[in-house]
Amino acid sequence: LPVPSYATPTVLGVDDFALRKRQTYGTVLIDQERHQPVALLPERTADTVAQWLREHPGVEVITRDRSQAYAEGARQGAPAATQVADRFHLLQNLAEALTQVFTTYGTALDAVNATVRQQPVPLPDGTMAVPVPPPATPPLAQQQAAQRAAHRQAIYDEVWTLHRAGWTVSAIAAQVGRGRRTIERYLRTPTWPVPQHRSNYGRSVLNPYKDYLLARWNAGCRTAMQLFRELQPRGYTGSYRRVAAYVSRVRQAQGLAPRRQGRRQTLPVVAEPASPPLTPRRATWLVLRREAQRTEAEAEQLTLLRAQQAEVAEAVDLAQDFTHLVRQRQPAQLDPWLKRATTSTQEALQRFAKGLHDDYEAVKAGVTLPWSNGPVEGHINRLKMLKRQMFGRARLDLLSRRFVGAPRDGPAQAACLRTPTQAHTEVA
Structure with missing residues (x-):
């Protein structure tokens, strides 16, 4: 047919x-x-x-x-x-540029995470709880991560050396043994970014059960094996070692020595931090999220992030202003924004603004027409x-x-x- x-x-x-x-x-x-x-x-x-x-x-x-x-x-x-x-792809391109900025200023994210970890966690009843500390990284894992980062940086330096010598992206990829997308991503980043956390940073098979575990712990059940047995009928499929490691962090938050019950003393209530730690991608979507959809903890994270460095605050302001003009369809604000972004100190945002300028008529129509x-x-x-x-x-x-x-x-x-x-x- x-x-x-x-x-x-x-x-x-x-x-x-x-x-x-x-x-x-x-x-x-x-x-x-x-x-x-x-x-x-x-x-x-x-x-x-x-x-x-x-x-x-x-x-x-x-x-x-x-x-x-x-x-x-x-x-x-x-x-x-x-x-x-x-419009969705405009915001997606902005998110990619902003992620590059936060990757470059990873120390600002680490400072925000360190500050948030030291703050007490507000509970629904108005009281405050002690936050659970993050998991410690073993020395061997730190050493291996440093070696992998040094290897990636050596490849990054080689990519830029070949690029300055006039090599094409395909030739560079074949020479260093990496894919074209990796080479293109390296060439979009003129300086080597700080080492990033793994992609599943902050995620765990135990996360859905932490509220129950902490409630039982604060109620007086402080035996890891008993907590593990109670979690299994609730659907937990992880190992006992994961529960024991988390309980060890809870003990650390309360100032207890390992394997000590502490029944004769009054212990503070323990709770997970209200927001997960910031990574470049999480920080990007925190900035682009609508203000009405941010929680109080996320709003506080954003305030701390702005206060870290003037360059970071500038990038946040530019990203939020562009997001607003796209969502509210304000074509009159496009030219002033392009002028600000072109003179920005952030190369990633400058490249983003140049791409918008090269496609100016379509971008202007995108923030004007309903299609x-x-x-x-x-x-x-x-x-x-x-x-x-x-x-x-x-x-x-x-x-x-x-x-x-x-x-x-x-x-x-x-x-x-x-x-x-x-x-x-x-x-x-």
Whole structure:
């Protein structure tokens, strides 16, 4: 059966999808007004998109992510169309730049974490509790981490030496034995960042059970084996050693010696800190989170972070101002913000501002018009579901028939066929 054809959309959403992840990618085209898939293209190149647009004149608005290929394809195939940069991807690019800033200023995050650990934890009843200290790192683990960091820094220095000598990214990756993404990430960071915590820092299989464990401990049950046995029926699948190590930290918070019950003395109440320790990524999302969604502990963390260094405070202010103008759609604030970011002391934010300036018209439209690539992402989720249903037989021709040629009848689909203008008129 041939793939059905539909009228050329006025507002077109463009994004990529993976036919085979990390190997083969295509392009999905969505009619944003009717919320319908239009076509699946075999590649995600500028020429492929431009050719489709030339064959289907009439597109007036094109929503896309920050891809240069789609930007160039839209300019070639539909030069009169208005390109709209997706707001989510704008904030995602900002988050990447801000993470680089916090990676460079890791000492500021460590100072905030150290301050928070020393503060008492407020309880719902108004009393204060002693915070549980962080787990200690064994000397051998510290030595191994220092060796790994020194090895990574040597590779980083070699990458920059080869880059200054004129080597391409692919050649550098082959020489040092790392992937292209790693090399590109190193080249986006002009100075070697401080060693970071592991990606699962602060996470533990014991975390969901700490509230119960501390409640039992504060109630007088101070035997690690008994606590371990009580946690098992509640779903805990970790080891006894993990519980014993945590109990040792609780004893440390109360000033108890190891394996001493301390029944004859009044012990302070112990509680976990209200917020997890800051990492570059956690600090980024703390800054970008809406103010109404921050807890009191997170607001205090942010205040402490601002007070560490003037450069960090500047980056936080710039990030929050840009987030506000995007969410509130304030195009008049874009030019003043770009001017501030261009003269910033942070190279990561300067590069981010340069990327916005190079894509200025699409960014300006993104913070002005209501269109975004959100509906396109929803269709891509449906496309992934179809691929899984087809058990590896999702060639592009068959996938197009199931995705583009899906039945469109019924009241729900008829409601989707109405344009925003028609729906607004009917409601009025």
